[in-house]
Amino acid sequence: MDLTSWTPRMLSVLRIVTGLLFLEHGTGKLLGFPPSDHAAPTLFSLIGVQGALELVGGLLILIGLFTRPVAFVLAGNMAVAYFMAHAPKSFFPTLNGGQLAILFCFVFLYLAVAGGGEWSADELVARSRTR
Numbered sequence: 001m002d003l004t005s006w007t008p009r010m011l012s013v014l015r016i017v018t019g020l021l022f023l024e025h026g027t028g029k030l031l032g033f034p035p036s037d038h039a040a041p042t043l044f045s046l047i048g049v050q051g052a053l054e055l056v057g058g059l060l061i062l063i064g065l066f067t068r069p070v071a072f073v074l075a076g077n078m079a080v081a082y083f084m085a086h087a088p089k090s091f092f093p094t095l096n097g098g099q100l101a102i103l104f105c106f107v108f109l110y111l112a113v114a115g116g117g118e119w120s121a122d123e124l125v126a127r128s129r130t131r
Contacts, residue, residue: 009117009118010117011115011116011117012064012118012120014110014111015061015062015064015111015117016062016064018061018104018107018108018111019058019060019062022054022057022058022074023054023062024058026051026054026057026058028051029041029047029048029050029051029054029055030048030055050077053073053074053077057074057077061074061108063121064119064121064122064123065116065121065122067111067112067120067122068111071109071110071111072109074104075104075106075112078101078105078108081101082105086098086101
């Protein structure tokens, strides 16, 4: 069985799951769904801007549209989030709660290089241009 033929599809699965998880962070911050203990932030506050990036960026990553530039921006966003919110608490990510920010950062860096995969809007656009 040749698993390498599944690489583009699994890249798409990674992108879709990452987009869904990131989108959920944005809907939680901005729309209150799923419900949390945090009140809805002011849109132009730091958390409001973060929620907008998570909502819009998560949706674009989910569908695979503009995957490379969006993923690059979101990787930087997660790096900043880690160093602003988590790193000051402790050097160790397991103690400062920053594991998810680090993981998102590096998955987004990978997507910025690899693209959206076989099942993405970017791929549909590229196919329609070659016809």
